[in-house]
Amino acid sequence: MFFQFLWFTMIGSALLWAMLTGQSSVILPAALESAANAIQISLQLLAGYLFFCGMIAIVSKIRLQESFCRVFQPVLCRLLGKKTNSAALEAVGMNLSANLLGLGNAATPYGMKAAQLLDGAAGGGNRHGLYMLLIINATSIQLLPTTVLTLRIGAGSADPNAIVLPSLAATAVSTGVGVLLGLLCRKMMEAKDAA
């Protein structure tokens, strides 16, 4: 539904713009050329995925995720609120540590399970905790942006790693600001409920 709307808006606006500015002849060559370009990029990405997914399979077996999860537990307890049950806390911790390590495939099921637990389908819902889970996930990403690195190397960068530290700093700030605003919203809503 969502992608349908996005894609239609993008293509539709380009087609209208082309007709309005009298450039209808560029449409078909551009479409075919970009499809060919997509093949090229996905070959580059395939090379990146072969390497990084291979290495990440080793990361996932070395049980780093579990140790990350344990380190996060006290911080998460504060962020999600004290009444969060331990099953939900565990799921959120595993979700975040999988995301940080770049284990995207492992992160999603934990995240969905965490969201269900916080939603309160099984009793003991925690709306503010759920919003916090969403904010953290929507603003934070992996420690090493492997896909961006793959594309940078493919584009012939002299120093592909130059973005690793800035990306980390930017992610830290985006998550920090998101979380702080989330806590602020929670405080305000709780104050309103109490009044």
Add this chain to the structure above:
Amino acid sequence: MLHELLWPLLLLSLLGGAMWKRLPVYDLFVEGAKDGINVAVQILPNLAAMLIAVTLMERTGLIAALCRLSEPLLSLMGLPEEVAPLVAVRPLSGSAALAVLERILNQYGPDSRIGLVASTAMGSSETIFYTICVYLSGCKDRRTGYAIPCALAGMFAGLWVCGLFFR
């Protein structure tokens, strides 16, 4: 330089640690690489769809027009106007953002200021709307409350930091 040692040290400690725990590193790598093939195959049609849309918008000059429109907002945050399309699609679709980033890297070069800011912006943000959609898909109550505005504000704060790094 420290960041040149990043990969050799990281991979060495990973593989060394795995050997120490007596894990079958070769078999694990091959299994993981197999998954990598699936990921790449799944991404191709999505990437093609989004790349076609992005290229059409670019070739017809629509992106340039939209960039000029958003220039004041971006320069306020210390970002070049050329990253506007990336900022616009990043929260919506990962494939579209990947398509835009690739266009930017090829057009301006990965080591130019525009290329560096765009790479950092891509590497430090997330597909906010899509992620929230997926995570809530199993919930009964799908209200998002204050999550989306907070996440978007966080994203813009992160973008501002990207601009600070590359002046």
